[in-house]
Amino acid sequence: AQSVTQLDSHVSVSEGTPVLLRCNYSSSYSPSLFWYVQHPNKGLQLLLKYTSAATLVKGINGFEAEFKKSETSFHLTKPSAHMSDAAEYFCVVSDWAGNKLTFGGGTRVLVKP
Amino acid sequence: DADVTQTPRNRITKTGKRIMLECSQTKGHDRMYWYRQDPGLGLRLIYYSFDVKDINKGEISDGYSVSRQAQAKFSLSLESAIPNQTALYFCATGKAGGDTGELFFGEGSRLTVL
Numbered sequence: 001a002q003s004v005t006q007l008d009s010h011v012s013v014s015e016g017t018p019v020l021l022r023c024n025y026s027s028s029y030s031p032s033l034f035w036y037v038q039h040p041n042k043g044l045q046l047l048l049k050y051t052s053a054a055t056l057v058k059g060i061n062g063f064e065a066e067f068k069k070s071e072t073s074f075h076l077t078k079p080s081a082h083m084s085d086a087a088e089y090f091c092v093v094s095d096w097a098g099n100k101l102t103f104g105g106g107t108r109v110l111v112k113p
Numbered sequence: 114d115a116d117v118t119q120t121p122r123n124r125i126t127k128t129g130k131r132i133m134l135e136c137s138q139t140k141g142h143d144r145m146y147w148y149r150q151d152p153g154l155g156l157r158l159i160y161y162s163f164d165v166k167d168i169n170k171g172e173i174s175d176g177y178s179v180s181r182q183a184q185a186k187f188s189l190s191l192e193s194a195i196p197n198q199t200a201l202y203f204c205a206t207g208k209a210g211g212d213t214g215e216l217f218f219g220e221g222s223r224l225t226v227l
Contacts, residue, residue, distance in 0.1 A: 009153060032214050043117070043203060043218030044156075051214075090155055094214035099163075100171070101214060103148075103155030 002027045002093045004104035012110040013081045021076040021107045023091030032094040033074045034101070035065055039087045047089070050074065061085070086111045116140045119204050119219035127227050132191040134222045136204030144207040145187040146216065147171075147179060149200040156203060162187055163209065194226040 007022040025031060035047040048059025055067040061084075065076045074091060091104040117138045126132055136145065143164050148156040148171075158171030160179040168179060176198060178190045191198055201223050205216040 004155075006155075034214055041220070043220045044205075044216075045218070046215050049214060092214070100158060100161070101156075101216065103157070105153050105155045 002031065002095060002102050004091050004093050004102055006089075006091050006104035006107050008107050009105065010108050010110065012112065014112045015083055016080050019076075019078040019081045019085065019109065021089050021091075021109070023074045023076065023104060024072055025074060025091070025093045026072065027093055033065075033067060034092040034094065035059065035063070035074075035076050036090045036092060036103075037087050038090065038106075044090065047076070081109075081111050083111050083113070085109060115220065117204055117206055117217055117219040119202075119222045121222060122220065123223045125225045125227065126194055128195055130194050130226075132194050132224065134189045134202055134204075134224070136187045136189070136219060138185050138187075138204075138206045138217075140206050140217055141184075142206035142217070143184065143209050145181065146205040146207070147177075147187070147189045148203045148205065149173065150203060150221070151200050159189065159202075191224075194224075196226045199224060199226045 003026045005024045033050045036044040037047045038044045048057045050057045050067045058064045063078045088106045088108045092101045120135045146161045147159040150156050157173050162168050162181045180188050201221045203221050204219045207216045
């Protein structure tokens with residue numbers, strides 16, 4: 001069985017300050033992990049993915065995430081938030097075959113001017 | 114044009130009515146999925162299909178059915194809608210083999226059941 005917990009349902013940051021979105025996972029095998037972003041009234045878009053290569057993963061729009069097996073975490077960060085980063089973010093774990101994804105509950109990011 | 118198209122985008126219906134949500138894709142992917150999104154719960158898998166002859170239940174399939182009419186088309190039906198099926202529904206596609214886990218989503222179908 002696999003599960004994902006996003007530790008914050010809402011995060012508010014000021015434009016130009018760092019963003020940290022926290023994610024912990026549970027999996028009985030070596031997981032594949034993903035972050036997806038959903039802008040208002042849009043579908044989800046892949047931000048980045050970890051598939052057992054480098055533990056620090058770089059994604060689109062300046063985001064990156066670090067896989068820490070000892071902490072079962074996959075936190076998402078960005079050094080400097082932009083207004084366009086206001087969206088909902090989902091941490092996702094895949095089953096061993098990549099057939100099914102399990103989504104976290106989501107973190108809604110608000111960026112203040 | 115969008116790679117994954119869902120229709121309708123918004124629908125209001127009454128309890129007991131039959132509803133169909135349709136999804137078509139131009140990405141040429143074999144795998145197609147239906148998810149529902151509820152606030153605070155993320156996305157939950159309803160049904161998925163790995164090819165035209167393959168249909169599988171997800172974690173919340175009760176009250177739903179699907180049809181894979183062609184590689185590019187995957188529809189979701191609610192035979193007798195109930196208010197707790199009010200949600201945002203997403204269709205997604207994915208490739209078999211490499212890059213598994215990367216899904217491509219439609220823009221969603223918002224369903225309200227009164």
